[in-house]
Amino acid sequence: MFFVFFHKMADFTLELEALRVENARLKEKLKQHLLVEDMLLPSSSNLPRAVIGMNREGGENACPAPPWIAGLSHSLTAAQIQRYSRQLLLPSFGVKAQENLCKGSVLIVGAGGLGSPVALYLAACGVGCIGIMDPDRVELHNLHRQVIHNEASVGETKVSSASRTCLAINSSVKVVEYPFGLDARNALDIMAQYDVVVDASDNVATRYLVSDACVVANKPLVSGAALGMEGQLTVYNYLKGPCYRCLFPTPSPQAACQRCSDAGVLGVVPGIVGTFQALEVIKVLTKVGEPLSARMLILDALSSRIHTVKLRGKNTQCVACGELPQITHITLPNFDYEKFAASPMSDGTPPREQVVGEDQSITCTDYNKLVRGHKSHVLVDVREKHQYDIASLPDSLNIPYAKLPQQLDTIRAAAQKHKHEGDEDMSVYVICRRGNDSQRAVQDLRSAGFNLVYDITGGLLSWAQDVDSTFPAL
Amino acid sequence: MNKLGFRLTAQWCLLLWLIRPRSSDYRISFHFIVVRSNFRAARLGVRRADDMHLTLEFGGGLELLFGSQKKHEVEVTSPDDLKEVTMESLLSWIKDNLIKERPEMFVKESSVRPGVLVLINDSDWELCGRLETVLEENDEVIFISTLHGG
Ligand SMILES: [Zn+2]
Numbered sequence: 001m002f003f004v005f006f007h008k009m010a011d012f013t014l015e016l017e018a019l020r021v022e023n024a025r026l027k028e029k030l031k032q033h034l035l036v037e038d039m040l041l042p043s044s045s046n047l048p049r050a051v052i053g054m055n056r057e058g059g060e061n062a063c064p065a066p067p068w069i070a071g072l073s074h075s076l077t078a079a080q081i082q083r084y085s086r087q088l089l090l091p092s093f094g095v096k097a098q099e100n101l102c103k104g105s106v107l108i109v110g111a112g113g114l115g116s117p118v119a120l121y122l123a124a125c126g127v128g129c130i131g132i133m134d135p136d137r138v139e140l141h142n143l144h145r146q147v148i149h150n151e152a153s154v155g156e157t158k159v160s161s162a163s164r165t166c167l168a169i170n171s172s173v174k175v176v177e178y179p180f181g182l183d184a185r186n187a188l189d190i191m192a193q194y195d196v197v198v199d200a201s202d203n204v205a206t207r208y209l210v211s212d213a214c215v216v217a218n219k220p221l222v223s224g225a226a227l228g229m230e231g232q233l234t235v236y237n238y239l240k241g242p243c244y245r246c247l248f249p250t251p252s253p254q255a256a257c258q259r260c261s262d263a264g265v266l267g268v269v270p271g272i273v274g275t276f277q278a279l280e281v282i283k284v285l286t287k288v289g290e291p292l293s294a295r296m297l298i299l300d301a302l303s304s305r306i307h308t309v310k311l312r313g314k315n316t317q318c319v320a321c322g323e324l325p326q327i328t329h330i331t332l333p334n335f336d337y338e339k340f341a342a343s344p345m346s347d348g349t350p351p352r353e354q355v356v357g358e359d360q361s362i363t364c365t366d367y368n369k370l371v372r373g374h375k376s377h378v379l380v381d382v383r384e385k386h387q388y389d390i391a392s393l394p395d396s397l398n399i400p401y402a403k404l405p406q407q408l409d410t411i412r413a414a415a416q417k418h419k420h421e422g423d424e425d426m427s428v429y430v431i432c433r434r435g436n437d438s439q440r441a442v443q444d445l446r447s448a449g450f451n452l453v454y455d456i457t458g459g460l461l462s463w464a465q466d467v468d469s470t471f472p473a474l
Numbered sequence: 475m476n477k478l479g480f481r482l483t484a485q486w487c488l489l490l491w492l493i494r495p496r497s498s499d500y501r502i503s504f505h506f507i508v509v510r511s512n513f514r515a516a517r518l519g520v521r522r523a524d525d526m527h528l529t530l531e532f533g534g535g536l537e538l539l540f541g542s543q544k545k546h547e548v549e550v551t552s553p554d555d556l557k558e559v560t561m562e563s564l565l566s567w568i569k570d571n572l573i574k575e576r577p578e579m580f581v582k583e584s585s586v587r588p589g590v591l592v593l594i595n596d597s598d599w600e601l602c603g604r605l606e607t608v609l610e611e612n613d614e615v616i617f618i619s620t621l622h623g624g
Contacts, residue, residue, distance in 0.1 A: 114624040202624040227623035230534060248620055252589025256579055256619060258535055265623060296591070298533065298618065300544070309593045309616070312600035347623070 074099055079172070084126055097286035098126065104285040105129035107194040109182050109210055111158040112136075113270030114200035114224045114277060116148035121278035123166035123173050127285065130166060131194060133178035134158040135346075145267035181345055182206060185333045187213035196284050198277055199223040202259070204251055205341040211236055211244030212327045212335070215320045220291075222280045224273040228263055231273035231299035234292055234311065235280050237321065241293035246315040251341045259347050269301050352458065355439040360446070361455040364463045367429060376418045377427045380411060382441045387433065391472045393463070401437040408448055427452040433474070435459035525549040526559050526611055530568070534619030536590065541574045548572065550609075561592070562605040564615065580617075591618045 074095040081088065084098050104127050108115050111134040122130055136158050138149045146158075153161035159177040166175050178190065182201075187209060191197055197219050199210045207223070214221040220238040225231065237243045276297065283289045298307040319326045327335065338344055362370075370377070381392055382401040392398065397414055399407045415426035428450055432438040435458045445453045456463070464473035530546045537544045550567050552559045559567075562584060569577050579587065585605060586592055592599040593616040594607055609615070 110624050112624050200624050202622065204622045207622060225621035225623060227535070227621045230621060232534070232618075232621050247591065248589055250588035252620065253579075253587065256535070256587070256589055259623060263535075263623075270624060300533065303544075307596070307616075309596045310598060310601065311591075312598045 076102070080126070083170075083172075087125065093286070093288060097288050100286045101126050101282065102128050104196070105131070105194045106196045106198060106281055106285070107131040107133065107191060108198045108200055109133050109206065110200035110202060111146070111148065111162040112142065112200065112202060113145035113226060113265065113267070114274040115162070115198070116146045117271050117274035118198050118200055118278045118281070119162050119166055120148055120169065121275060122281060123170045123175070125278075125282060126170065127173060127281070129174045129176065129194075131176040131178060131190070132159045132162050132166075133180070133182055133190070134162075135179065135181040145265060145270050147267075147271065182209060182213075183345070184209060184335050184337060188217055188329055188332065191217040191219055194219065196281050197221050198281060200274065200277065202347040203341075203345055204343050205337040205345045207244060208251065208341055209335075209337045209345075212320050212332055215243050215325070216327065216329050216332055220284050222277050222284065224270075224277040226270035226273045226299075227258055227265055229266055229269060229301040231269050231297075231301070233273055233276050233280070233297040233299075234295065235284065236293075238284065238291055238293040240313055242312055242314050243318060243321040245320045246312065246318045249315075249318070251343075254342050261347055266301065269299070272299060272301070352435050356442050356455050360442055360453070361439075361457050362429065363457050364466045367456050368467045375427075377429055378411065378414045378418060380428060380430045380441070382430060382432045382437050387474070390474060391460075393431065393460075396431070401432070401441055404441055404444060405448075408445075411445070411450070425452050427454065429454050429456055431456040431463075432459045434461055525551055526609065528559075528564070528609060528612070529614040530572070531614070531616045532618075533616065534621050536580065536617055536619045539573055539575055539577075539580055546572060559609045560605065561594070561599060561603075561607045561609065561615075564609060565605075586617065589620050591620065592616070593618070 076084075076088075076095055076098060080098070080102065087093050088095060088098055106122055106127050106129070108118050108122075108131065111119065111132050115132065115134065119130060119132055134157075138146070138153045138156055138158055138161050140154055142158075143149060143151065143154075148165045149156075149158065149161045150165075153164075157177075157179045159179045163175040163177050166173065180186075182190070191213050197210065197214050199207060199221055201207060201210065207225075211221060211223070214237050218237075221236040221244075222233075223236055223244065224233045235241065280292055283291045292308075294311045294313055296309050296311055298309065299305075300307070314321055316323050379393060379396040381388055381396040381398050382404065383398070384400050385398060388398040388400075397410070399410065411428060415428065419426050428445065430438040430441045430445070430453065432441075435455065438459060439455045442453050442455045458465075460471065461473050464471040526549065528548055528550055530548055531544055532540050532546075533544060540546065548571075550559050550564060552563055557563075565581055565584070565586070569581055573580055580590070581587060592604075594602055594609070595614050596616075599607060
């Protein structure tokens with residue numbers, strides 16, 4: 001009994017000693033490993049170093065290749081293996097897919113809400129060459145969704161800001177900057193240099209151009225769109241799948257095309273769609289998985305629903321990708337996409353049209369004088385309530401344009417209230433965001449019998465520009 | 475008809491039996507009971523035989539034309555009661571019964587306006603016959619306007 005106990009004690013002591021030795025060995029190994037990692041990957045607290053830290057043309061090859069490199073069947077370097085290890089470890093991905101990414105090239109049209117996550121993820125996962133195209137500069141109201149830019153890049157071109165962020169994440173990829181918009185004349189030449197194209201644009205005209213050019217240049221197109229709380233995503237012109245024109249041979253009427261600058265968008269929604277676009281690009285480049293061709297993913301952020309629906313295949317009659325295409329490398333450069341889509345190649349505001357006569361309008365500056373002179377009047381703001389709630393002029397009456405016909409009595413009552421003994425008829429001034437709806441309201445009120453109704457020209461945007469620069473111009 | 479419906483209808487029958495007129499218009503009051511129970515059945519979600527239940531969904535901004543409501547559970551009657559409900563008759567039913575404003579932003583001629591995708595049970599209507607598609611009980615039809623923002 002006693003002997004058995006002693007025997008066991010000796011066993012424990014031996015085992016303990018063996019574990020101590022093993023522990024010391026592992027600690028030493030870990031230390032060396034960390035040192036190598038430090039050398040290869042500059043710490044994130046040192047951004048400028050990260051940008052120039054690793055030589056783009058394979059600076060890590062300056063050291064003699066370690067002996068294990070010789071017997072490999074792939075072209076990944078030690079630094080690449082380390083950087084991409086977590087995706088190399090994926091059984092369904094592996095070295096072949098990573099090689100395809102590193103050799104691959106992607107053109108991203110638009111460096112906004114969708115383009116931001118696309119560029120960030122494609123740079124991070126090691127796509128060899130990323131072209132970024134956008135004519136705009138970074139503005140403060142972009143930052144809530146265009147997460148590739150930051151406060152310091154406000155005023156800078158979106159492409160240079162995006163390129164800087166991409167290289168800060170991964171200086172071993174190449175980023176090509178195109179600080180201008182895609183147009184019919186430059187599209188084919190630029191696309192020819194890339195394997196995959198990403199549509200992250202914000203207008204109908206560009207969407208038709210990107211799709212047509214992808215068909216002519218024979219490039220798969222990963223297309224995403226987001227507005228408000230909704231997103232849509234699909235891969236066009238991939239194998240037997242349809243192109244944008246197969247689905248939408250005729251453009252939507254202009255009135256049906258809402259812009260982010262009017263309808264608003266929750267920042268995270270293009271973030272989700274753009275991230276999905278990056279995923280589809282990776283799948284197309286690596287030939288891993290099933291790209292979203294002839295299918296469409298529909299995101300309803302409000303109800304947290306993602307729906308994937310089945311789309312038609314290629315239309316043999318399609319003017320772009322059909323059997324007898326009318327859009328070719330000869331006709332495309334001369335095609336007027338803005339005329340076809342009846343909308344400009346930008347998300348910008350269409351110019352305000354003067355509808356009512358000068359005798360029925362007043363400039364912001366003159367209206368301001370009138371207010372300062374305490375001339376009694378009624379001010380009607382015809383914007384939607386949610387817009388009115390953001391910021392409005394004092395003592396204004398909010399009657400959304402759509403509800404105007406039912407609210408005529410409210411305006412009459414307000415006019416009556418401000419009227420003094422012996423006053424002539426009360427003047428009514430109408431304002432809105434840009435001065436379009438307010439003109440329509442002036443016309444409607446005049447035909448409803450109001451005689452002294454005036455439009456405040458240019459709306460609150462002009463007010464902010466000409467009278468009160470502190471007024472939030474949205 | 476569910477249990478509650480049956481009980482309530484039975485109670486009505488009993489009540490009407492108790493207060494029944496003891497004269498010759500006995501048959502009229504019986505007719506009243508039948509009408510009454512039919513009315514109740516409709517209220518409890520039991521349909522007439524010629525109604526078809528469909529789930530309609532509007533997205534991509536189209537919901538604004540339908541009181542900002544995306545999903546609509548509807549009972550659709552075919553225009554001449556006997557025929558089946560096709561996509562064409564559904565579109566005119568929507569135009570007459572469901573749309574709240576600007577119908578021209580939804581339909582054009584006899585079809586949907588350009589830029590609207592129609593999906594029947596998650597499949598593009600191009601794959602199943604567009605306007606001629608014959609709908610079945612509990613089908614799900616999605617109308618979605620293409621988005622352009624980014
Ligand atoms: Zn096509």
